[in-house]
Amino acid sequence: MPDCPPSSANTSRQRLWSTLAAVPRGYVVTYGQLAELAGMPRQARRVGTLLSQLPTTTTLPWHRVINARGRLSFPVGSSAYERQCARLQAEEIPVIGGKIDLKRYRWHP
DNA sequence: CTCATGACACTTC
DNA sequence: AGAAGTGCCATGA
Numbered sequence: 603m604p605d606c607p608p609s610s611a612n613t614s615r616q617r618l619w620s621t622l623a624a625v626p627r628g629y630v631v632t633y634g635q636l637a638e639l640a641g642m643p644r645q646a647r648r649v650g651t652l653l654s655q656l657p658t659t660t661t662l663p664w665h666r667v668i669n670a671r672g673r674l675s676f677p678v679g680s681s682a683y684e685r686q687c688a689r690l691q692a693e694e695i696p697v698i699g700g701k702i703d704l705k706r707y708r709w710h711p
Numbered sequence: 712c713t714c715a716t717g718a719c720a721c722t723t724c
Numbered sequence: 725a726g727a728a729g730t731g732c733c734a735t736g737a
Contacts, residue, residue, distance in 0.1 A: 633719050644732055650718040651734075675718040
């Protein structure tokens, strides 16, 4: 019996999803911050990798995750960039000059 | 096991 | 302010 599955990878993924789901509308978090909140400090890159595996049909607020510089981690002009940008502005998060004011919009749990 | 990759972060120049 | 180099760490070939 499969008792406790040794793959904690699944667990950390779940934690990431629930943590992400907790990010309130109108606010954003950075990859590193989200990683830490999800209990996997210094694994910002992993967060990005996991988000990239998210199905396009997800209801999770993936667009509220931006990098530590306050910018979207997609090449400017790409469709992904445009989608995220639109979603953010739809929740009144201004994206000025391609960047977001973390001072004002970063989520503080 | 080693090497390359990636929706990142941090320090320095 | 922006670019470049370095560090981190799980994953998959």
